[in-house]
Amino acid sequence: MKLDKKDQQLLNVLQANARTPVSELASMISLSDTPCLRRIKKLEAANVISGYHAAINPKAVGLHVSVYAFVRLNQNSVHAAEQFEQQIAKLAHVLECSVISGSYDYLLKIIAADLESYESFVKHQLGSIAGIANIESTVVLKQAFTNKHLPV
Known part of the structure; x- marks a missing residue:
């Protein structure tokens, strides 16, 4: 359009x-x-406007830790990717899931109450998804800014 x-x-x-x-x-x-x-x-x-939502301050609802997790799958196949994406879409703490190039297959943006709850999430939810070969996490120390306003 x-x-x-x-x-x-x-x-x-x-x-x-x-x-x-x-x-x-x-x-x-x-x-x-x-x-x-x-x-x-x-x-x-035309799906230019894809929805409306309320912007919620994560800290106000007890979510104080943001983490970017790089995920590599055991195999590069359409089936493995589809299975992973279906499973990851069910996890409420995963805010974004992007297919990326490079040494990893996916970049996840994850939010948690604290580091202990993130560790539990990785061990019991993310880590239980079949087909994951490796997870590397990067903790956000400070969110300098977030811009959701697209330059149209």
């Missing part, structure tokens, strides 16, 4: 605050309410 200037403006405003009322959005991008709402629906239908 080709985005025009109005679509880009609309996406930028929605990324900053998805709860902005349509009348305010329309005013901000110099449209009337109905065409603005039509654009939002078009962007949703």
